[in-house]
Amino acid sequence: MKNFKLLILSILVITSGLGFSQNPIVRNQFTADPTARVFNNRVFVFPSHDIPTPDGKGLRKDWFCMADYHVFSSENLTDWKDHGMIVSQNKVAWVDSSSYSMWAPDCIERNGKYYFYFPANKTVADANGRKGFGIGVAIADKPEGPYVPLPEPIKGVNGIDPNVFIDKDGQAYLFWSMGNIMVAKLKDNMTELASEPLIIANLPQKGLKEGPFLFERKGIYYLTIPHVENKIERLEYAIGDNPMGPFKMTGVVMDESPMNCWTNHQSFVEYKGQWYLFYHQDAYSPKFDKNRSICIDSLFFSADGTIRKVTPTLRGVGVTSAFQEIQIDRYSSKSETGSSVAFLDSIHTFNGWKTKLESKNAWVQYNTVDFGQEKLKKVQLKALSENGSTLQIRLDRADGPVISEVKVPKGTSWDTIEAKVSKSQSGIHHLIVVLKDENPVEIDWIKFE
Ligand code: FUB
Numbered sequence: 272m273k274n275f276k277l278l279i280l281s282i283l284v285i286t287s288g289l290g291f292s293q294n295p296i297v298r299n300q301f302t303a304d305p306t307a308r309v310f311n312n313r314v315f316v317f318p319s320h321d322i323p324t325p326d327g328k329g330l331r332k333d334w335f336c337m338a339d340y341h342v343f344s345s346e347n348l349t350d351w352k353d354h355g356m357i358v359s360q361n362k363v364a365w366v367d368s369s370s371y372s373m374w375a376p377d378c379i380e381r382n383g384k385y386y387f388y389f390p391a392n393k394t395v396a397d398a399n400g401r402k403g404f405g406i407g408v409a410i411a412d413k414p415e416g417p418y419v420p421l422p423e424p425i426k427g428v429n430g431i432d433p434n435v436f437i438d439k440d441g442q443a444y445l446f447w448s449m450g451n452i453m454v455a456k457l458k459d460n461m462t463e464l465a466s467e468p469l470i471i472a473n474l475p476q477k478g479l480k481e482g483p484f485l486f487e488r489k490g491i492y493y494l495t496i497p498h499v500e501n502k503i504e505r506l507e508y509a510i511g512d513n514p515m516g517p518f519k520m521t522g523v524v525m526d527e528s529p530m531n532c533w534t535n536h537q538s539f540v541e542y543k544g545q546w547y548l549f550y551h552q553d554a555y556s557p558k559f560d561k562n563r564s565i566c567i568d569s570l571f572f573s574a575d576g577t578i579r580k581v582t583p584t585l586r587g588v589g590v591t592s593a594f595q596e597i598q599i600d601r602y603s604s605k606s607e608t609g610s611s612v613a614f615l616d617s618i619h620t621f622n623g624w625k626t627k628l629e630s631k632n633a634w635v636q637y638n639t640v641d642f643g644q645e646k647l648k649k650v651q652l653k654a655l656s657e658n659g660s661t662l663q664i665r666l667d668r669a670d671g672p673v674i675s676e677v678k679v680p681k682g683t684s685w686d687t688i689e690a691k692v693s694k695s696q697s698g699i700h701h702l703i704v705v706l707k708d709e710n711p712v713e714i715d716w717i718k719f720e
Pocket of ligand 1: 375482
């Protein structure tokens with residue numbers, strides 16, 4: 272039965288062309304507040320770009336610090352291309368370039384133009400004497416830019432976390448937050464308000480709410496927000512039958528971060544027939560939650576249109592090639608005892624993680640690996656075992672077929688070890704690595720040839 276399910280999964284993945292990634296999806300810089308959009312059959316992600324506060328810069332040392340934005344894109348959701356910096360605080364006339372306040376952005380396409388919306392601190396006060404956060408627009412002919420920022424922020428808008436939605440009738444709406452969640456219609460030029468800002472009613476009165484993201488599915492408008500119901504943010508949603516409401520609070524999309532990251536920030540996108548939730552955690556900076564990292568997990572709806580709660584995973588979504596280094600520390604499941612994950616280098620966290628197997632029969636399982644159609648010859652592992660040990664590589668289940676047994680030699684430094692694959696398998700399988708004797712082993716990655 273399980274093999275049959277795997278076969279169906281393989282067929283679905285191959286025919287849909289879905290590719291998937293591990294979490295976090297950007298592994299060389301901090302990213303937060305991801306807005307994902309599908310443009311030209313690719314997924315583009317517009318996140319905030321957290322940085323550690325440079326000495327003497329920003330508002331204060333232990334606060335959010337962002338000087339610019341990058342955009343990322345992927346066709347298969349596995350391989351992400353960084354298109355580089357698209358907007359910087361030094362290049363926008365109205366932005367206080369000492370504020371490092373380029374918070375959660377959004378981007379939307381209209382008539383072949385791409386409109387990038389971003390909040391930042393203003394240099395001068397507006398007509399009402401307000402400095403604080405304004406929301407600006409930068410415009411490009413391609414999603415990856417180059418973007419040209421307008422010289423003034425949008426008039427009548429003070430706040431953060433812009434989100435733009437274009438309804439089926441062509442009317443565009445701008446949502447943002449400033450204590451409350453605000454909405455106003457946008458003119459067709461996408462850069463000016465067409466109506467007075469309204470506070471969206473019926474949202475929780477207690478606890479911070481911010482980061483609105485509105486989407487429509489099957490006639491239901493989903494207004495999603497991070498909200499502090501308890502101590503830190505969780506992702507919640509309300510539904511309505513109009514982009515401006517009224518909305519009814521309906522449920523929780525994602526509970527508070529298991530990593531205790533105070534913020535979360537979401538976007539929802541349907542790509543090649545599957546819905547995805549983009550969000551952030553502080554995986555690369557567990558001791559400072561203002562340096563965050565964006566993640567993706569699959570999202571499902573119940574028949575009545577309600578959203579099924581998403582549990583954040585390390586594995587993320589989809590297929591990993593057996594012929595690339597598979598980071599099994601982004602496991603799908605693991606034995607209750609004797610298996611754990613740790614940074615390879617707790618100072619240089621972007622080096623990633625290692626998997627530790629420390630008691631006999633401890634295992635980790637990494638789902639949905641594509642072994643292709645060719646006969647496998649060997650497996651390679653980057654591993655370390657002080658006393659020497661043995662690993663078994665199995666497929667599909669912890670007691671599934673053994674395809675290789677790997678002797679890890681005694682040593683105190685990382686080594687790349689090779690072993691023969693005795694039972695070659697093609698197609699998509701779950702990969703399981705099991706410790707077969709008492710001596711602990713640390714594994715950085717595993718790949719096949
Ligand atoms: O990234 C800075 C702020 O943190 C965002 O604007 C909020 O949504 C929260 O994620």
